[in-house]
Amino acid sequence: MGALFPNVDWPEIGLASLDTLSMLGGSLLFTVILGLPLGVLLFLASPRQLLEQRALYGTLSLVVNILRSVPFVILLILMIPVTVLITGTSLGVAGAIPPLVVGATPFFARLVETALREVDRGIIEAIQAMGASTRQIVFHALLPEALPGILAAITVTAITLVSYTAMSGLIGGGGLGDLAVRYGYQRYQPDVMLITVALLLVLVQVLQTAGDWLVLRFSRK
């Protein structure tokens, strides 16, 4: 082991992995908490939907598009003052989570909106005919019917977040990506690079497999 990977400091790899996992977990949690309602609102406000609100939809859509068009590397830097305001630091896991959430939420919200669009209009009509309120339509029909699509959206978002966490090393965020850049690239230690990349690959693989399993588990079609 030592001969194959002479520069690898295993405890540090372990710490970096934990950092990556906590960044991923924390940011995914807040992304879903913020992005799900935003996605539902986007869907409801969009043209020809239940609460058609052209002005609201236009505004939300613009904000989402602006956030999505800012490259994540730049967002990381732009967010530093805001991050300090929220978490008190711009470093480490705590400093990385706010930019990750801001970067991933608009993306996730769009995926949720798309998943809700996939719900058959006939089902919405049927539940309207039962005398459901908009709130009841969302909680009793839209979200349960779109659940497989939303789970798939969470999976895609989680994997996107994994690659975003790698970039957060740039502002001192820590994690596997940070390790790969600092040791593998800047210190010419390809073995470290190899190990971190392999670990990230395993992580993505696990996330995708788990996501696929969940989607299948909740699909009734």
Add this chain to the structure above:
Amino acid sequence: MPAEHRHGAETALNTRPAPGRDPALFRPLRCLWGTRLRHPFTLRVPTGKLAPRTHPVRSEQPIRFPHVIDFHQVHKAYHVNGQAIAALQPCDLHIARGEVFGIIGHSGAGKSTLLRLINRLEAASGGRIVVDGEDVTALDADGLRSFRRRVGMIFQHFNLLASKTVADNVALPLKLAGELDASQIDQRVAALLARVGLTDQARKYPAQLSGGQKQRVGIARALATEPKILLCDEATSALDPQTTASVLALLAQLNRELDLTVVLITHEMDVIRRVCDRVAVMDAGVIVEQGAVADVFLHPQHITTRRFVQEAEQVDEDAQRDDFAHVPGRILRLTFRGASTYAPLLGSVARETGADFSILAGRIDHIKDSPYGQLTLALTGGNTDAAIARFASADVHLEVMR
């Protein structure tokens, strides 16, 4: 036959009193309906006074409305790119409590719009719609939600929630209403599933069911809040003929047993013939003909209606006319209805008058529960005039075609 004449016949089909209805109260209505006035009740007493906009009258003397659904000059236009496109021309429609009312038309004829106006899935552009004593067009959001719980609806593509089991689908309207507790909901769901014959399927998901079973779930779900009106949007159009027959039989049974008013739209005359009491024929946003099914089906007046009947009977009227041109003698069409269908009329007339007949075309079937026969005859020899006179005086409808 003019439409006014039909009214007498059509109401005769609908005067059976429902259980719990006061027959004494019903008698004067029956007299009224027996007249040739088109809508006697609404003509004599302005409905506006009887049915205030928000609350139906609940006085000590209950007032029974002959019609559970009333359209007064209702029309509907869609606005596409600033242009108004008329989906429904101003129309009057009156559907009696406890009847099965069919609306037939090709796609785009406006029947789907008409149906959705009843529970305001679509808002009318003008006119007044009174359903079960409530002015649907004037309801606020809360009023509309509680009103919709009193009107069930089923759909061509069933529109069941794929994520919920059969039992949960049926329970959904009850959960939304929030009036029953969990055990009451379970009881109601079990009773509904038993009624539609799906007790064994309660824990399955819709994707595991056949089309006919899905529609039965749809029916059970629509009946969950015990509505008195059921709207059927092409409910059998996605089903094979055998399944269609069983779903229609179920609808007819529910109509009888629950005194349920059923409004169904379809593009198949056969569906109308099997279950409906009355029918309205739509073409390009206009109700072109309406009346008792037997009248409309056996003596269609409007070209659209004739086409629907011919489709159902697989008769090509032009080809038939060419065929008849080669036949000698007089040509008559006799229409038998009810008990007269089985009377041995042809033989006795032939014996009495010496006229010979040959049958050129014929059909014998049922309209809803009553039998009918329609025969096209060529009469030759003997005293044909006497034979015609004899048919004219018999209990059949006679049409001398040549």
